[in-house]
Amino acid sequence: MKKKFFFFDIDNTLAVWPDGIIPASAQETLDTLKANGHRVALATGRLQKDAKRFADLANVTDFVADGGKSVTINNEIIFMEGMDxxxxxxxxxxxxxxxxxxxxxxxxxxxxxxxxxxxxxxxxxxxxxxxxxxxxxxxxxxxxxxxxxxxxxxxxxxxxxxxxxxxxxxxxxxxxxxxEPMVKAEGVRRMIAHYGMKPEDVVVFGDGYNDLSMFSPEWLNIAMGNGREELKAAADYITSDCKRDGIYEACKNFGWI
The missing domain is CATH 3.30.1240.10 (Hypothetical Protein, Haloacid Dehalogenase-like Hydrolase; Chain: A; domain 2)
Structure with missing residues (x-):
């Protein structure tokens, strides 16, 4: 299987908002993706410090935060800037x-x-x-x-x-x-360049308006069933709701787990 690089939005994609609880099936999916040799990262509008708090809970060390304006790799900030x-x-x-x-x-x-x-x-x-x-x-x-x-x-x-x-x-x-910044794709591109991976290797998951900035024809775009209609219209695939095993369902459907 060709190795993929997965980027997951947090709120109402990977975790149920506002409590920030990751469904068991979603956490197991992340762990299985990594065990299968894929790369897993978060991609969020949250401030880097806030995203780090959540990444620790999800056992993820790579993440795009600040809506694309910060990139953290192996828990080290390699890029971070504010708005104009x-x-x-x-x-x-x-x-x-x-x-x-x-x-x-x-x-x-x-x-x-x-x-x-x-x-x-x-x-x-x-x-x-x-x-x-x-x-x-x-x-x-x-x-x-x-x-x-x-x-x-x-x-x-x-x-x-x-x-x-x-x-x-x-x-x-x-x-x-x-x-707050809404240029998530910029952060995704910075991270895949760091790892020497190609856009066609990327899979992104999102639900909200700011995830439109992460959806791109360069890679596979997956919208949650609970996502905004604008995002679903731009998606390549629509999975189930966040709290109804949506992450697991999509990854199982494509054979990544």
Whole structure:
């Protein structure tokens, strides 16, 4: 059997969100793929530090994180960069001019920082990041923007005529809009180049909007049954739901396990 390189999104692909529980059949499939000589990696929008926490649980040492903007191989970061700095500064200035509050993650830690004390009140139960209030925080001095959180109601968004930094945004909990990189295929290409493998050797699994950035005609694209309709339309194969043995079903169907 020709050896493949598998890349699995985490939330609602490999693990059931928000609890992050990997179905037993999915974990057994990952272990069997590796035992059969295939390579296995994660590919997630999570911050590298957050992805590392999950990779340890899944017994995986290679992963693309930060939506494609970081690559970790054998648990060592070989590449990591933030979003376009100038675009981030312009966007936060845009929010400031409209009196809207924000927070940023500017280090590889499970932390977001904000100069607005009111942001401390926003903390969904499923969110693992700690919010730090720093009234002296100056976004113009930030070197790396890994995530930006913009806080506004839909009414404020319309009335204040907010022009977002990009259309690639995530409605993240109540009255919060999250921006993070969505270029997963870039990270996949960096990793396969490191290992000297070819695009045709790649298989990717995903479910969400940001996984569209990982689907490519260069390799095999598999959507979960619980995935977004846009992703299913772009998929080469649609498997069962994440919590209904979807990872196992696809890998069994193609004879990889």
């Amino acid at each position: 700095r100038e675009a981030c500064v312009r966007y936060i200035t845009h929010l400031e001019e409209r009196g809207l509050h924000w927070a940023v993650t500017d280090v590889n830690e499970l932390v977001r920082v904000t100069p607005y004390e009111t942001v401390l009140q926003w903390h969904p139960d499923w969110d693992v990041f700690k919010t730090v209030y720093d009234p002296t925080f100056d976004y113009r001095q930030v070197e790396h923007f890994y995530k930006i959180y913009a806080f506004m109601t839909p009414e404020q968004e319309e009335r204040k005529q907010v022009v977002h930094m990009t259309t690639d945004l995530i409605r993240y909990g109540e009255n919060c809009i999250l921006f």
